[in-house]
Amino acid sequence: MAGRVAGKKAFITGGAQGLGAAAAKRLAEEGAKVALADINLEGVRRTAAAIEAAHGAGTAFAYLLDVTREDQWIATLEQANADMGGLSVLVNNAGISRGGDIEHLSLEDWKAVMSVNVDSVFLGTKHALKHLRQNQPGSIINISSIAGLIAAHNSPAYNASKAAVWLLSKGIALHCAKQGLDVRSNSIHPAFVDTPILDPLRQRFGKAEAEAKLARQVPLGRIGAPEDIANAVLYLASDESRFMTGAELKLDGGISAM
Numbered sequence: 001m002a003g004r005v006a007g008k009k010a011f012i013t014g015g016a017q018g019l020g021a022a023a024a025k026r027l028a029e030e031g032a033k034v035a036l037a038d039i040n041l042e043g044v045r046r047t048a049a050a051i052e053a054a055h056g057a058g059t060a061f062a063y064l065l066d067v068t069r070e071d072q073w074i075a076t077l078e079q080a081n082a083d084m085g086g087l088s089v090l091v092n093n094a095g096i097s098r099g100g101d102i103e104h105l106s107l108e109d110w111k112a113v114m115s116v117n118v119d120s121v122f123l124g125t126k127h128a129l130k131h132l133r134q135n136q137p138g139s140i141i142n143i144s145s146i147a148g149l150i151a152a153h154n155s156p157a158y159n160a161s162k163a164a165v166w167l168l169s170k171g172i173a174l175h176c177a178k179q180g181l182d183v184r185s186n187s188i189h190p191a192f193v194d195t196p197i198l199d200p201l202r203q204r205f206g207k208a209e210a211e212a213k214l215a216r217q218v219p220l221g222r223i224g225a226p227e228d229i230a231n232a233v234l235y236l237a238s239d240e241s242r243f244m245t246g247a248e249l250k251l252d253g254g255i256s257a258m
C-alpha cells in the first residue's frame with residue numbers, strides 16, 4: 001500500500017475518541033497499521049471498526065489498556081506487536097485534566113493527572129523500546145500541550161504534567177540517540193482543540209459561548225480541529241521528519257508567540 005507512512009505500525013493510546021482517534025484515522029489513510037488502546041474498549045473497537053471498513057481487515061486493532069498500569073502495558077504491547085507484525089510508532093496520547101488552583105486541587109486529583117499524563121509516557125516508552133528497536137526507523141510521539149509550556153492560574157497538575165512530558169520526550173530522544181538507535185522522540189503541543197475534553201467547559205457556558213471564549217484567546221481566532229493535530233502526528237510518524245528528534249511542535253494558533 002502506498003502512503004506517507006506505508007508499512008509503519010503505530011500504537012496509539014487514548015484512541016477511543018478525540019485526538020487519538022483522529023490520529024489513527026489519518027495514519028491509516030496514509031498506509032499505516034494502527035493499534036488503538038484505551039480504558040474505553042467499546043470506543044476503541046468503534047474507531048478500529050471504522051478504520052477497517054475504510055481500509056480493509058487487519059488495518060486496525062483495539063485493546064483495553066489503562067496507561068497507568070505497567071502489567072497491562074507489557075501485555076498489550078506484546079499483543080499489538082504480534083497482531084501488527086511489529087511496532088514502529090508509539091503515540092502517547094491518552095491524557096486527562098482536573099481543574100482547581102493550587103489551594104483547591106486535591107492530592108487525589110493531582111496524583112490522577114500525573115499518573116495518566118506522565119506515568120503513561122514513562123511506562124509506554126520503557127516497554128515499547130524493546131519492540132521499536134526491532135522495527136527501525138521508529139518514532140515516539142508524545143502529546144503534551146501548550147499548557148506544558150505556558151502556565152495558567154488554575155491548572156497546576158495539568159501544567160506540571162504536560163511540562164514533564166515535554167522534557168521527558170527530550171530525555172528519551174537523547175537516550176535513543178546515545179544507544180545508536182534510529183528511534184526519534186518528539187512532543188506535540190496543541191492549544192484548544194475541538195474534542196470531548198472541552199465538554200466540561202461547553203456544559204458550563206454552552207457550546208457556542210465556550211468555543212468563542214477559547215477562540216478569543218487564540219491569535220488565529222479559532223480553536224483547532226482534531227485533523228490539525230493528526231497531521232502533525234503523521235509528519236512525526238513518517239520518515240519526512242527523520243532528522244527531527246528531541247523537538248517540540250507547537251500547534252497553538254499563535255498563542256505562544258504572544
Ligand SMILES: NC(=O)c1ccc[n+]([C@@H]2O[C@H](COP(=O)([O-])OP(=O)(O)OC[C@H]3O[C@@H](n4cnc5c(N)ncnc54)[C@H](O)[C@@H]3O)[C@@H](O)[C@H]2O)c1
Pocket residue numbers: 013014015016017018019020037038039040043065066067068093094095096116143144145146189190191192193194195196197198
Ligand atoms: N483537546 C484539546 O484541547 C487538547 C489540547 C492540548 C493537549 N491535549 C491533549 O491531547 C490528548 C488527547 O486529548 P483529547 O482532546 O483527545 O481528549 P479526550 O478526552 O477526547 O480523549 C482522551 C482519551 O484518553 C482515554 N483515557 C483516559 N484515561 C486513560 C487511561 N488511564 N488509560 C487509557 N486511556 C485513557 C479516554 O478514554 C479518551 O478516549 C491528551 O493528552 C490531552 O491532554 C488536548
